[in-house]
Amino acid sequence: MGGLMELWTILRDIVVLLGASLLVGGVFSRFGQSPIVGYLFAGMILGGPGSVHAVGSEHEIEAIAELGVALLLFSLGLEFSVQRLKKLGAKPLLGGASQVVFTIALAFAGASLFGLGVKESVAFGAMVALSSTAVVLRILAERGEVEMPHGRNSLGVLLTQDIAVVPLALLMTILGGEGSAGEMLWNVGRLLLMAGGLILGLLLLTKIAVLTLGTLTLHRNRELTVIFAVVTGLGAAWASHAVGISPAMGAFLAGMLLGSSAFATQIRADISPLQVVLLTLFFGAAGMVADPIWIVKHGHIVGMVVAALIVGKLLVIWVIFAMLGQTTRVSVATGLCLAQVGEFAFVLGSIGRTSGVVSEDTYALVVSAAIVSFFLSAFLVPAAPRLGNWVASLSGTQTEATDDSDPLSPPPDVAIIGFGPAGQIAARPLIDKGLRVTIIELNQVGVRKAKQLGFHAEIGDATQSDVLEHARLNECKAIVITVPHHQSAMTILKHVRRNAPYVHTIVRSRYELHTDDFVSAGAHVVTGDEQQVGESLAGHLDEWLTTRESSYDPASSGTRSA
Template structure:
């Protein structure tokens, strides 16, 4: 298809997503619902056919899920991932197996053959990484107990995509047992090689970036972010594993470096665009006319899947020793069909295992469950609290169990000579200090003094939010550039009127600008230089023999 036709369809789809998603957001609903509805209305069967490049857009949009997992990986270094524990991983594996069995049993009751019933259970076993993690990250709940559980289960499900795809291939009768076994062994070896390769490349790239002056070469971190995130997705796809899982691993390996905050901010705009395309393209798969004409069956299947998955995950996590409150909230978060159902269904359909009617039912149920999840996931903590009250269990309400680390007490933006002097009184004190700087030398110096330091451009909103500057008690802005400092001040002040902000200004002419923007204290270079000059002149006059008896300034 012509490039400009595809571009036209992308622009039309994003424009409709902007309008419809904005309308849903205005009325307190998730914009994801609007993105899905935009896709259903503009493209695919039963629509007005304003978009005809659905397959090309779908291929591009899959990168959005990969970048979402890449950004999440930047939040989770290897150490932090270990803190998730084994329960979410074990729970995820048990959930996949048990859901396949229950899906098989339910499909057999409706008269499907054994092979198609197994395929049906396989398609509904996975939950939606894109929907769940997007909402949990927006609501800062990814580090709450049910958020940790959901992340672990979703990562396990992503790892299960390849064996489930092999299962669908086996059901289709393609390949003998020896060939399948060799494919599995080859896949494991290639996955191990990919992880080692990503680790080595990340180390080399971080060392290379560390030798550059990033405040003069800002585009380099943006290029690095895109190459790493999309490159990891491509490499994972090339070796036959989930692109999203490979991107997560790449982000996790990079997450322990000082560049994590800035890379996350640089990749965020592209991630937002591609994720919006993903949800819109997912909506284009559904046939609204088919859904309406088979509404009673679709509603029944969706209700059984939501209730069944909720019950399965609830029971599994209770058996793993977690509270009813957390288990129920986790179950509600993951009670939907995931986007990989489309992929597994396509494999099964091409192999003759899945009929057109079954595939249409699963796709329709997945889209409807996407809509419902956009409303159910945000209320998961309240649902868990309500269940705990109904069953009379004790424990702290989920709203108060956020395990996110405490924000810094003091943030210093810019760690040149002015920032280093300002930090002298904070050394070896029981105060959490965060330093943000684009200069690698400044970050290195801050770490030598015992501060937590990250490379980041604080003029970007994403960096300010990720660094949690709005939650600090004091923010010190020492960068000399007037407009950049003013932009940072305005951004922080809009988000946190209570934060005490101290600003350094190079010229006294800008003092009123900073005061008007909401700075609590403004200290000027010219004033400090003048006072220092005055001190030296006064000292010379007092020590000079010919002026010793004269007037003292």
């Protein structure tokens, strides 16, 4: 009975936190700021030290909220398949590894100057070296900048940092003096073996799952993709945690392995609502960790540390990417995007406290700096491209390497939603024209047919705006909607008009009476089935009459043919 009561208490706290996040995040959004700042404020006000203590299940909520980061990485993995990750290049990954090493070295030097011991200085450097995957990718995704050069660099660095969490966690344990050198070496080897086994297992399971789903008719079993997405994303996170790897990294690998399948678009849309809820909980839980009273009392120290970290990380990443051949504009923008303390500082700090290498004051300082940097990132990340352009203009390099703003892949020229007989007929003029054509279809048969014709095809329910966004239909020049169901076609058209008001839109209307509705909703051209059928019938009837009159013998009837 006690366990049941505890469950309802946790549920109440989750509802209270989400409700407060909705209100405070809405206020910040109303004034043109990121709602993330509102979520953090809501957490600081409701729970944790120095708050009103309206939420008491901060540890349970924090554990649940970590799944939000995992689903964010899973969703991003769907976006970046193995092929697209190859296009990312080695520079962002190399830059990420260099950034972690140099940031630890500089933070160690700074902490030593302020009187921390050698071990605690190293631990401090490890905690502040990582940036926030949840904050940066969320803001970049909101602004559509993940595929911009500074977005690609940020992604590569963040992925490298997620990989670095494992050795840094081992480093924190080693600094605490737990275990001999041989035991530590054995733990590292065991971890690498388990990581390799996890990757092979995920590869095998995703292949089997894709083959299984390929035999199903998804438009009749829509719930299957939802279940599959949740099982795969959260299952990969659990499996990674079980073998001692970052759950977010395992979820990313699972998403990346699925990213090249035709189901990627629909899966990403299906997990989006759950991901939003869990990420909101994550930021609320992050706010609950901070102690506003401690931050105010030690405001001068927190301010100095935050300023030093932002400037230091910006300079380190700027120099590293400049040495790797990136332009000044992109290097500076990347540096500003990643100039904060990440959420894994909480995890590493907790390990450090347990092993006795990190004091309570140092932990409180790092947590406070992380929370303040979260707040500032909501303003700094959107300003990153502008700062990059400004610095480039000051240095006289604003005209350099103009091709660095190209996205990973160009958007489609034409999109056809629904690839039944009508869609296939509509696509005939596009074959061998050199245009980039994307097909969105729920039926696996239609997707196979589209690929046979040389088109890019994805399985997805286009009535979900996330599917259209993921397929980049807002960047198309023309969209053809051939879905026969009136309400579904109207929903798709409204999504298109809201997200891409200038794209040329052609809509199929099954019945003539719906034509005006589509025109009022913003369709440029509406083609009615009834009109087409009537014209076809009239054409065949006219052909029959012509044939009949030409074969008619006027002598036998005393009349003349016209």
